[in-house]
Amino acid sequence: MPMKIENGPFWKRVEENLQNNFMRGAVAGMQDRGYVRRLGVIEELGHWEEWRSLAEQIRKHTLENLDYYLMQLSENVANRGGHVFFARTAEEANDYIRRIALEKQAKKIVKSKSMVTEEINLNPVLEAIGCDVVETDLGEYILQIDDHDPPSHIVGPALHKNKEQIRDVFRRKLGYTKSSDPVELARHARETLRRDYLTADIGITGCNFAIAESGSITLVTNEGNADLVTALPKTQITVMGMERIVPTFEEMEVLVSMLTRSAVGQKLTSYITVLTGPRDEGDADGPEEFHLVIVDNGRSSILGTEFQPVLQCIRCAACVNVCPVYRHIGGHSYGSIYSGPIGAVLSPLLGGYDDYKELPYASSLCAACTEACPVKIPLHELLIKHRQIIVEQEGKAPVAEKLAMKAFRLGTASPSLYRFGTKLAPSAFAPFAEDGRIRKGPGPLKAWTESREFPAPSKERFRDWFHNRQKGGNPS
Amino acid sequence: MKVSLFVTCLIDLFYKEAGKATVELLERLGCEIDFPEAQTCCGQPAYNSGYVQEAKEAMKQMMRAFAAADYVVTPSGSCAAMVKEYPHLFRGDPEWEDEAKRLAAKTYELTQFLVDVLNVEDVGASLPGRATYHTSCHMTRLLGVKEAPLRLLERVNGLELVPLPNAHQCCGFGGTFSVKMGPISEQMVDEKIAHIDEVDADYVIGADCGCLLNIGGRIERLGKPIRVMHIAEVLNQHSEKEGNDNADENRKRAVLETGRGKLAK
Known part of the structure; x- marks a missing residue:
């Protein structure tokens, strides 16, 4: 699955998803339950704003010294007998991983959840050389066996499917015969996946945080699948975005707590695993060979720009979980594996404005995302910055909007023009008004009046009333 | 206490009842209302659409219009928040940076002004x-x-x-x-x-x-x-009964004293 989801133009996607009542109900339910749960664990921790500031500081410090920490990380991985590969592009990362698979003559590869391997579209590369690639995160597994249905949420990728739909997929693809009871469904997946873990030649993981001081990687799951992926196969490959790094265990602990609280409203998830290099002598399990693939793929060109704060992201999806736009249109409308506010900021940066020029506008700028972000990314401000670039550099703004904004500038910078223009407004709108209401507006008002009344500008503006009142000296 | 009203373009054109109520309410609480005629719009429609240069022209006009004000009060949380952003947007601009800071510091949303500056919670409505x-x-x-x-x-x-x-x-x-x-x-x-x-x-x-x-x-x-x-x-929903008028007088006196205290600081 590449970053871009091929499912038609923006408005077609949105209209289809607005019709999908099941998906919308599932998203709203997840958001509402998650909201309460998240506030609960925030309250319990106490001093949330101070924790956010600390987390932001950690992320900022790491990004400002990224070269140093990447060097430290790679040295420590190498000292522990691991191999490090820096991939500038998706192709370089995929080539490297393919070479390992060929070298190991791998037939089966098990994977734990990783957004970055979706971003670089790794699976088809491995499948093309005959590998059987199995996603082991339950959500990702469901999507994979359902003919690669795209993820609609960065933490809960199969959020858009209900248990009956999942049962049907299992029946069609796995010969499943039981009910839609989640316990039975999960048991079936576990039994099937267990065979895969035991026979896999390579395990591939993502990485929540790499720890520079020790060369370790941290994996956070509720299913324990990442532990099997890293304990059983002889070769382990961990793929990480180049910014997913912390200086020491101390910062890792802070960020893991922020991550689990923000992502799923839990103090801790069921499994938080820290792994350092390949198996040592005397270790009971673990890989014989360990590779860390550090992926740039456009990230270094965000460094040093006004968009740098987006690299603070720890992929918790708290912004997605509070977004009122995501709530109604769902993840697939974004046309990217990165959906919600973080997706609307990140996708145009990694994938360009041609494919994602609508996303920065798919926000009412309500700032719920900015408020929820545990590492204080000013998401709504970054959306405004995208709009600014679309207007000033990309030249992609509609002509009517440009004209309207020219008029805005003239009218608001000059009090006399403002007075003149607003004086004319009632007559300009008169043909459309009825009882002081506009029910079918012209131009941009048309979209408003599709669903709402709009007040016709009244002959007496506030300033006229105030002026007359002062002149008359007669408070009315 | 003299209060300069930033009424916002939306209220000026489409919702003047809210503007009238703001004037009457503040007067009832003892404020003297000044309405700088040169005010237009805080710039938010352009700014949020990515037209930063256009927005800045409107913002400069706001800073000119309210240069002489002690307190700027606006019946809009959103427009007040926009004005509070001015210092950030004009950072490093030698001509406007200080003016932006001054306007941001003296601008209040209406309810914030009532509760935090006038120290009133019961307005007798x-x-x-x-x-x-x-x-x-x-x-x-x-x-x-x-x-x-x-x-x-x-x-x-x-x-x-x-x-x-x-x-x-x-x-x-x-x-x-x-x-x-x-x-x-x-x-x-x-x-x-x-x-x-x-x-x-x-x-x-x-x-x-x-x-x-x-x-x-x-x-x-x-x-x-x-x-x-x-x-x-x-x-501003207010009955004209006698008892109320007395209460109003008390509130007015309290506000005037608060105002004198604040301005003296």
Whole structure:
């Protein structure tokens, strides 16, 4: 699955998803339950704003010294007998991983959840050389066996499917015969996946945080699948975005707590695993060979720009979980594996404005995302910055909007023009008004009046009333 | 105390009742209202659409218009939050940076001004009925004013205030968002109205005219018997009984003293 989801133009996607009542109900339910749960664990921790500031500081410090920490990380991985590969592009990362698979003559590869391997579209590369690639995160597994249905949420990728739909997929693809009871469904997946873990030649993981001081990687799951992926196969490959790094265990602990609280409203998830290099002598399990693939793929060109704060992201999806736009249109409308506010900021940066020029506008700028972000990314401000670039550099703004904004500038910078223009407004709108209401507006008002009344500008503006009142000296 | 009113372009053109109520309310509390005629718009429609240069011209006009003001009060959380952003936007601009800081520092949203500057919570208003309050996003999240409107409304005589479910959720206005993303905006406002329906309120009260135009315009289209009111209109509901007048005099005196105290500092 590449970053871009091929499912038609923006408005077609949105209209289809607005019709999908099941998906919308599932998203709203997840958001509402998650909201309460998240506030609960925030309250319990106490001093949330101070924790956010600390987390932001950690992320900022790491990004400002990224070269140093990447060097430290790679040295420590190498000292522990691991191999490090820096991939500038998706192709370089995929080539490297393919070479390992060929070298190991791998037939089966098990994977734990990783957004970055979706971003670089790794699976088809491995499948093309005959590998059987199995996603082991339950959500990702469901999507994979359902003919690669795209993820609609960065933490809960199969959020858009209900248990009956999942049962049907299992029946069609796995010969499943039981009910839609989640316990039975999960048991079936576990039994099937267990065979895969035991026979896999390579395990591939993502990485929540790499720890520079020790060369370790941290994996956070509720299913324990990442532990099997890293304990059983002889070769382990961990793929990480180049910014997913912390200086020491101390910062890792802070960020893991922020991550689990923000992502799923839990103090801790069921499994938080820290792994350092390949198996040592005397270790009971673990890989014989360990590779860390550090992926740039456009990230270094965000460094040093006004968009740098987006690299603070720890992929918790708290912004997605509070977004009122995501709530109604769902993840697939974004046309990217990165959906919600973080997706609307990140996708145009990694994938360009041609494919994602609508996303920065798919926000009412309500700032719920900015408020929820545990590492204080000013998401709504970054959306405004995208709009600014679309207007000033990309030249992609509609002509009517440009004209309207020219008029805005003239009218608001000059009090006399403002007075003149607003004086004319009632007559300009008169043909459309009825009882002081506009029910079918012209131009941009048309979209408003599709669903709402709009007040016709009244002959007496506030300033006229105030002026007359002062002149008359007669408070009315 | 002299208060310079920034009425906002929306109120000037489309919602003058909220502006009138603001004037009358502040006067009743002993303020002298000054309305700088040169004011236009805070610049937000252009700024939020990515037209920063256009927005800055409007902002400069605002700074010129209110240069002589002691206090700038506006019945809009969103416009107040925009003005508070000026120092950030003009950082490093030798001509405007200081002016931007001065305007931001002396600008208050109406309820914030009443509670934090005038120290008034009971404005002597009365409105019988059941009401719910819509917390607008920019006022709560960007300006950080959460408590003031509720404290004022709790003291309105006869008004039963019921909490709005999912109050934290945006109503779908978002300025140009409401027209650029019309079908999405419509779903958002419909959900907001469904929650308003749940509490069976006579009134929906808000402190931002953008939200009120959006929620009110949809309520009107759907033909629902719910009245949408700006908080200034609610606080200006005032009976002329004798007892009240005495109370008003007391409030006025208190405000005047507060004002003198603050200005003397």
